Amino acid sequence: MFSKVLIANRSEIACRVIRTAKSMGYRTVAVYSEADANTPHVDLADQAVCIGPAPVGESYLCIEKIIDAAKKSGADAVHPGYGFLSENADFATACKEAGITLIGPPPEAVALMGSKRHSKIAMEAAGVPCIPGYQGDKQDDETLLKEAQRVGFPLMVKASAGGGGRGMRLVTDDSDLAAQIKSARSEASSAFGSGELILERAILEPRHVEIQVFADLHGNVVYLGERDCSIQRRHQKVVEEAPSPAVDEDLRQRMGAAAVLAAKSCNYVGAGTVEFLLDTDGSFYFLEMNTRLQVEHPVTELVTDTDLVAWQLDVAAGKPLPLKQNEITLTGHAMEVRLYAEDPSQNFMPQTGLIQNWLPASGEGVRIDDGIRSGQEVTPYYDPMLAKVIAYGKDRNEARRRLIRAVEDSVLTGVHTNKNWLAAILKHENFAAGLSTTAFLNQFGEEENLQPVKPSLAEQGLAALLLRNENLGDSKGWRSIGQNRFECLLGSGDAKTALTLTNSQGNQWTVTADEETSPLTLHNADDCTILYTVNNVRQSSSFSLNSDGLWLNTHSGCYHFHDQTHTPANAEDGEGSGDIRASMDGLIVDVLVAEGEQVSRGQTVLVLEAMKMEHPLKAACDGTLSGLSVNSGDQVKVRQVLATIAKAAEDEVAA
Structure with a gap:
């Protein structure tokens, strides 16, 4: 039993968990970094504890600080949300050792499913359909090259650890296989601390369909239908819906049974999602299992009339699941999109700045999950997701129409967002017809109706x-x-x-x-x-x-x-400028050119990190780096001059 829940997260998901926990009578504790001191989740909780500076490695990812905050506040349970420590087996173990109830699965299940290699071995042993490939422990280049020939092309090279598309490469033939293996291993080592790889046959243009599962401490496991998350950009989900327009009742039962089998095979407890790739012939294959609540869980809640966070709290408290499998039904249709602080017209560059006005849409069937408010600063330290816009309808088209209106009617000024790009996707005839696969944006992303509209x-x-x-x-x-x-x-x-x-x-x-x-x-x-x-x-x-x-x-x-009627022209800010400025607030993670060195137009001079992404800052002209005002590790502000290039004379360039 527990009475006070600490939410080891921030923003939207922290607010979401706090509301349900409070409605069930639990006391709540928020944690926050120095950058998040004035954010809504801090005010919403009964208590709040500052856990350090803005960088995640010094706050939200610091296990010791989270455990210490729980002890200081008297919290006897922790909900990790998603992201951060939600799939960290060491954190699950630390909670257990501290006598704190983790509202999530046991450490062993988290560790197993956190490795694509080990989880796939376990799923094959359990009889869950898996993509043909190689997931052996021999990781030398010679073995991987040999196994790739056996698996055949096209081929996916994947990092065993982590996710989000890092350490993932599509290889169509063996001409650059060795280079792609080297590149994937290097990126995986840098991102996840492990260069372990697996190989899989590439399934081209599949659907991404995932099954929501739930297990209790009494051996009961159920599935709550599926979500279709096929529209993705850089392996990040853009639109999610339930149920999938490609899944009938027979396929739903077969995929659901496979997902339950996966959960039972690792003695799972709590909310989890088993992700599958659905091929055009109706075959489906295990992709991975996320051992946490998903970002897109609201669409499942709407079509099943459940509160999955309430289920999580009850299961963690030892209660049996509230519904048996035959009592779970799907009614209507729900869709969700993620509102991001990013500018589609600038190659989706993440945005920072002050939210001047936030007026979320409302109306029949509309749900907004957010963790922002007017007057709040969008900082460069965290994921750029600001809110989730969700709509429910009696059928798919009503849900889609309501979601389009909700996206367009939600007003956020002060930073650029992707909202009109999202609305354009929802209006696209291919999506409206329910035909979208993971190739949607590659096929239609350059179309005029998915491009930013210039003001009239x-x-x-x-x-x-x-x-x-x-x-x-x-x-x-x-x-x-x-x-x-x-x-x-x-x-x-x-x-x-x-x-x-x-x-x-x-x-x-x-x-x-x-x-x-x-x-x-x-x-x-x-x-x-x-x-x-x-x-x-x-x-x-x-x-x-x-x-x-x-x-x-x-x-x-x-x-x-x-x-700009009375603003004087500034030639130095134009094409071929000698100034290199910060494209946004962020951290300088690399300085590639020393002062006095020659640079060429288009050459990367510095690397800026912001919102979990790295952004190269390039020279706009040929010349000599005559001034350098920052070092690696420096925090910088948008438009700040970081370096200056003395332009080469025209005769020097010609020579």
Whole structure:
């Protein structure tokens, strides 16, 4: 028995667990890093303990600090959430040794399923369908090259430890097999501390279908249907839904039985997910088992009418599962997408900054799981996921329509997000038809309807008017060119547009750029919403305006604008600039060029780490590195000048 639960996590999942734990009568304890001191999960819990500086290695990944926080606060149970220590066998063991109930599986199951090599050996022994391959303990290059020929091409080389696509390579023939093995081993060693690899036959264009399983301490194991997570980017899930449009009742029962068999074979306890690849011929193969609650668990909760966190708490307290297998039914359809702080127009570059306004959507069948609020800083230290937008409907198409609306109606200003990219995926005819595989984004990602939409001329005019004066009619500061006509230069990202705005009467305007014109009528506005008419269509948009510029949220996108009418041109920030600036807040993890060395255009000079990703910072011109203001290990701010290149003369470049 336990009475106080410490949540060893942050943000959205911490808030999610705290709410259910409190509703069940448990006291709750949050842990937080110095960077998270003012975040919602800290305020939501009954108590909170600071566990160290912002870097995860000094806070959320530090087992000793988590155990110490539990002892200080009197917490007698720990919920690890997902990520961080949720699949760490050493953490599970440490909780057990400290007499703290871990709301998760036993250490032995975590250790087994944490290794792709050992788990696959165990699954084959248990009779769970597995992809043909090699998972032996001989790891020398000669053995791997020989086994690859036996398995055949195309072939997947995979790191045995970890996940997220690191240490994973698709090899189509043997010409570069040796190089790919070397590369995968190096990346795996760096990311997970283990260079152990497995080989598998590549299944091209499969579906990614996973089964939610649950086991108690009394030997009962059930499955709660499946989730389809086929749409992925860089092996990270983008859209998740339940049930899968590719799974009928017969296939569901066969996959469910295999997942239960996998759980029983390792004496599993608690919530777990058995992931499978579903081939086009209906064959399915074990991929891995996640020994924790999944990010996408809400879609299962909605179609089964359950609270899986409540199940976790009850199972950890020794109670039997609340439902038998024949009592679990799937009703309706649910979909989820992950709202990220990233800019799809800049190759999905993670974003940092101040959330000026967060207004999550609401409505019938809509659920928002978040851990953010207006005025909160998005820092470079953690995963860029901000919230999960989820929708339920009586059938798949109703769930999809509701999710599109919920995504588009959720307003977040201050940092760029992927929300309009998500909406475009949900609207795509291939997805609407339920035909998507893991190849979806490779096949359709370059299509025009999945690319960022540029602001319309009317939207640019609206932005210009909001930037000039919140009273919407005062053009103070613009260049007057007579007869109620004004000029301004509007900046958005790297683009600049020269606009002419003509005021005919009242708040009726005509916006002109080059040869294009658009009428625009303003009606009224408050601090964050403006009502206007374009082409005889009356509509409203939300916005936030401060010294950082204007964020304008419309149905086509969320745009960041600056008035650059009186901003002098800065040639050094243009093409071929000699300055190398930080692309975002982050940590310098490598300096590849010493001061005084020659560099070439496109050469990586420094490597910046932020939001669990590394970002190369490259020279924009040929020349000599004449200034270097940072070292490896330094924290930097966005747009900070990190290095300066003295450009080579044109005759030197030609020579």
